[in-house]
Amino acid sequence: MIRTDVVVVGGGLLGCATAWTLARDGVGVVLLERDQINAHASGQNAGSLHFQLEYRMVERGLEAAQVAAEAMPLHLDAAARWSELGEAFGPSLGVAQTGGLMLAETADQARVLEAKGDLERSHGLDVRLLSGDEIRDVAPYLSPSIVAAAFCPIEGKADTRTAAPALARAAADLGAQVSTRTEVVGLRRVGRGWQVSTRHTDAVGNQVGEEIQADVVLLAAGVWTQHLGQMVGLDLPIIPLALQMNVTARTPKFLPHLVQHAGERLSLKQSQDGTVLIGGGWPARLRRDASGRPRLSERPHLLHDSVVGNARAALRAVPRLAGIPLLRTWVGMTTVAEDQLPVVGPVPGRPGLFLATGGSAFTLGPTFARVLADLAQGLEPTIDLAPYGPQRFGESIDVA
Amino acid sequence: MSFSFNGQPVAAHAGETLAAALMAHGVEGVSLTRDGEPRQPLCNMGTCFDCAVTVDGRSLVRSCLTPVEDGMEVHSWQNH
Amino acid sequence: MAEPLTCDVALVGAGPAGMMAALTAADHGLRVTVVDEQRRPGGQIFRQRPPEFPHQPWTPPAGYPWASSLLERAESATDIDWRFQTTALGVVHEERDDGILLATTGPGGSALLRARRLVIATGAFDMPVPVPGWTLPGVMMAGAVQTLLKSQQVLAAERLVLAGSHPLLLLVADQLRSAGADVAEVALARGLPTPREALGSLGAVPGHLSLLGDSARAVARLVAGGVRISPRTVVTAAHGHRHVEAVSLTQVDRQWRGVGQARRVEADALVLGYGFQPSAELARQAGCAMRWDSPAGGWVVAHDDRMATDVPGVYAAGEPVGVSGAEMARSQGRLAGLGVVSDLTGHNVDVELEEADRSARRARRFARVVQRMFAPQREALADLAGSDTVVCRCELVSRGAIEQVLDANPGMSTANAVKLECRSGMGPCQGRYCETTVGTLVAGRTGRPVAQVGHFTAHFPIKPVPLSVLGELDGDVTSGACAHRHHRAEGSQESGE
Numbered sequence: 001m002i003r004t005d006v007v008v009v010g011g012g013l014l015g016c017a018t019a020w021t022l023a024r025d026g027v028g029v030v031l032l033e034r035d036q037i038n039a040h041a042s043g044q045n046a047g048s049l050h051f052q053l054e055y056r057m058v059e060r061g062l063e064a065a066q067v068a069a070e071a072m073p074l075h076l077d078a079a080a081r082w083s084e085l086g087e088a089f090g091p092s093l094g095v096a097q098t099g100g101l102m103l104a105e106t107a108d109q110a111r112v113l114e115a116k117g118d119l120e121r122s123h124g125l126d127v128r129l130l131s132g133d134e135i136r137d138v139a140p141y142l143s144p145s146i147v148a149a150a151f152c153p154i155e156g157k158a159d160t161r162t163a164a165p166a167l168a169r170a171a172a173d174l175g176a177q178v179s180t181r182t183e184v185v186g187l188r189r190v191g192r193g194w195q196v197s198t199r200h201t202d203a204v205g206n207q208v209g210e211e212i213q214a215d216v217v218l219l220a221a222g223v224w225t226q227h228l229g230q231m232v233g234l235d236l237p238i239i240p241l242a243l244q245m246n247v248t249a250r251t252p253k254f255l256p257h258l259v260q261h262a263g264e265r266l267s268l269k270q271s272q273d274g275t276v277l278i279g280g281g282w283p284a285r286l287r288r289d290a291s292g293r294p295r296l297s298e299r300p301h302l303l304h305d306s307v308v309g310n311a312r313a314a315l316r317a318v319p320r321l322a323g324i325p326l327l328r329t330w331v332g333m334t335t336v337a338e339d340q341l342p343v344v345g346p347v348p349g350r351p352g353l354f355l356a357t358g359g360s361a362f363t364l365g366p367t368f369a370r371v372l373a374d375l376a377q378g379l380e381p382t383i384d385l386a387p388y389g390p391q392r393f394g395e396s397i398d399v400a
Numbered sequence: 401m402s403f404s405f406n407g408q409p410v411a412a413h414a415g416e417t418l419a420a421a422l423m424a425h426g427v428e429g430v431s432l433t434r435d436g437e438p439r440q441p442l443c444n445m446g447t448c449f450d451c452a453v454t455v456d457g458r459s460l461v462r463s464c465l466t467p468v469e470d471g472m473e474v475h476s477w478q479n480h
Numbered sequence: 481m482a483e484p485l486t487c488d489v490a491l492v493g494a495g496p497a498g499m500m501a502a503l504t505a506a507d508h509g510l511r512v513t514v515v516d517e518q519r520r521p522g523g524q525i526f527r528q529r530p531p532e533f534p535h536q537p538w539t540p541p542a543g544y545p546w547a548s549s550l551l552e553r554a555e556s557a558t559d560i561d562w563r564f565q566t567t568a569l570g571v572v573h574e575e576r577d578d579g580i581l582l583a584t585t586g587p588g589g590s591a592l593l594r595a596r597r598l599v600i601a602t603g604a605f606d607m608p609v610p611v612p613g614w615t616l617p618g619v620m621m622a623g624a625v626q627t628l629l630k631s632q633q634v635l636a637a638e639r640l641v642l643a644g645s646h647p648l649l650l651l652v653a654d655q656l657r658s659a660g661a662d663v664a665e666v667a668l669a670r671g672l673p674t675p676r677e678a679l680g681s682l683g684a685v686p687g688h689l690s691l692l693g694d695s696a697r698a699v700a701r702l703v704a705g706g707v708r709i710s711p712r713t714v715v716t717a718a719h720g721h722r723h724v725e726a727v728s729l730t731q732v733d734r735q736w737r738g739v740g741q742a743r744r745v746e747a748d749a750l751v752l753g754y755g756f757q758p759s760a761e762l763a764r765q766a767g768c769a770m771r772w773d774s775p776a777g778g779w780v781v782a783h784d785d786r787m788a789t790d791v792p793g794v795y796a797a798g799e800p801v802g803v804s805g806a807e808m809a810r811s812q813g814r815l816a817g818l819g820v821v822s823d824l825t826g827h828n829v830d831v832e833l834e835e836a837d838r839s840a841r842r843a844r845r846f847a848r849v850v851q852r853m854f855a856p857q858r859e860a861l862a863d864l865a866g867s868d869t870v871v872c873r874c875e876l877v878s879r880g881a882i883e884q885v886l887d888a889n890p891g892m893s894t895a896n897a898v899k900l901e902c903r904s905g906m907g908p909c910q911g912r913y914c915e916t917t918v919g920t921l922v923a924g925r926t927g928r929p930v931a932q933v934g935h936f937t938a939h940f941p942i943k944p945v946p947l948s949v950l951g952e953l954d955g956d957v958t959s960g961a962c963a964h965r966h967h968r969a970e971g972s973q974e975s976g977e
Binding site for chain 3: 033035036037038039043161162165168169172178179180181201203204205246248249273278285298299301302303304305307308311312314315321322323324325326327328329330
């Protein structure tokens, strides 16, 4: 039996950042990861530091956008924290906040950008509309078909390949225990704390069980959060999603911005290695069992429409991509709540259990990490969690 | 027939692959690493990409799979 | 289904397995499309000269007297839709899957093949060995030297050292010498077969005597020609400035570990022939289960007795399921073809299956003996790399960099995690030439078997292509190419084409 202050479940960016934050605060922490650090969504997502409302949030009209804009305090906080992390960690995080553009190709899209900008500015985000000529000056690589663009100077990117492992190493250096190939198989309240049952696969392939006692458990397990919630009688209304991403061969640097589109699914950026990452939320297909339940351990299927659609969207925005070799198209899984807002905060009726999930856990990871670390230490988070907490789902989530 | 490689003419036979013609011509850097080091075909069967060239503007073409065509403009492909 | 089928069976790879599967399926009235990157059928082992070259009779390689007639049958099979110089990019899906969608690109542009079954017969490639200096021009794989010589009539160098462990190396050395090259030395990592091994192999020999005979004759010619053949010797470095000028050879023990001093041999080329690795990226990308089998080449595709993989509708035959030579590939191609036929048409092919099964069993016995005798010592080969030796040739990741990453991240114990963290395997070859070394290094460092360390995930496209190719990946531009085939399979209606 191991005793610790806090168990963090999940070795993605959020789990690693949380473990590091706690260790830095002098809290004893054990990080559990069933696979490898950074093996899933954190290492597979686009690494966009996007703080404007995304296409998926504006495509359903102004009302939905207004709901999504409620997450703006998280965005602003995350932008500042990424910047601090970038300075503290240097190239291993690959943080570059050199500005993001959201493109419009039609007058309608330009009007969407205008309305979106008004909404965002009212929530404190610095975003301004560029006209055609200004766009040519700022981003000569863009297609002449782009008629307007919303520019947000604090947007940018971080390196999904290396960010989470760098934070895990930093956490370990400060005394956190980082355990990979260690799955949580049981979670129950014991006394004033929690008992976490784990199963570790050792070097010869044996499954070794270990019990961990902790005052606090933090769930940062992406799509697996729902499964962990079930261990304590929770039915979280979050939906797993499979998405595709693409990366090109290295090419001389030409694309300093994060590029998104107001009218379709597109995100573009050039990594510090020189590769161009192309995404935007094009769907892949989750594998499901006979009764329709998603099989999270299987790689989702790549969809032909997404392969073609994503390539075309990228080519239309940045025509010079046509000749650049595409190296890989891969799939990953994330999860969203129905209202598209994150799910962060204390689990009602389960003292000492907190979670953060619901998408954008890379982009908003440093903020979620601070919030979880504060909650774990009984501190009042600096952000009002009322709009984001699991309590907003009411008693429907409680099946215990 | 002939084609150009990095601006220099290279003679070739019909049916030859670019890789074979470049090897026969004694070309050192069919492709270049991002450090500028020369590479020559390693596998000659389309798997290693060490023989990659740019052909008439098309990037990362495997010269070992590409038959020579008269007048082709070929350049070393460089990883960046 | 909205779109018409391209064919009943899509086949990738026109080597012995692919040709055999294609001919078998076509003989039973199925519409077959074959995709291959070369210009003519044959694969690597039976690679032919380009049609423009002056005609010369094609001579089959040692031990495969049936190869010529198989090639002739394939080349005259006009009812098969052959798509040469065409690259398979991978399997994609639709919202409602009711068949196989294979993305390809070739001379006619991008195409999306719709088929009811897919047979993966993508062959093998020479096993990469990260010996110091292996990135220098002048270092080539045995298969490369051989295909350059035989199909392109280009002699790769003047004075060569061949180093490896596979019997093919001796045949290549002999061919090089006959073509006028100066073969400085052949370094074989293992010793000559012991009497016990020779005896053990006898049971497997029938049917392959000519191969053994050809190898023996090659050795005799090499020896008579004054070529030094050094057993228990590996190459430990290639030297030179911008090109190979010399190589170092070192005596080794039974585990291929160096004993004694290296000696330097002047040469302008080093030919590596330590065996073969399955080209199984398409199978991996399609989601097929893989199995670790080191003597059979490493990660191989798992399959049942009719060559079906665990992915519905996807078959694999030949080297992707374990490197076993052309005899085995031919038998497995036949099995896969028959498997597809019985699956799609309901024809009773039991007699043919039984016959194919018998020949596969015979071939397997021989293959197992060869695999056992020439199995690579992977740890010793990975250990040839010095700390600054490049392991990932595309991204220039050294062994030292990989080990530093493993040391800095104590919980890291998969090949994929190393790939993500240090980019080894993220360049244009997509990890084909570093995976085995990375896997071996991770296994050695973490004490976990390679089976636990795993392989790199293979992603679409399995060969990089310009982004524009994906944007054009719409329909089958050349579909209808085999529409003239009126001989429809009986079961063709069932999938609602």
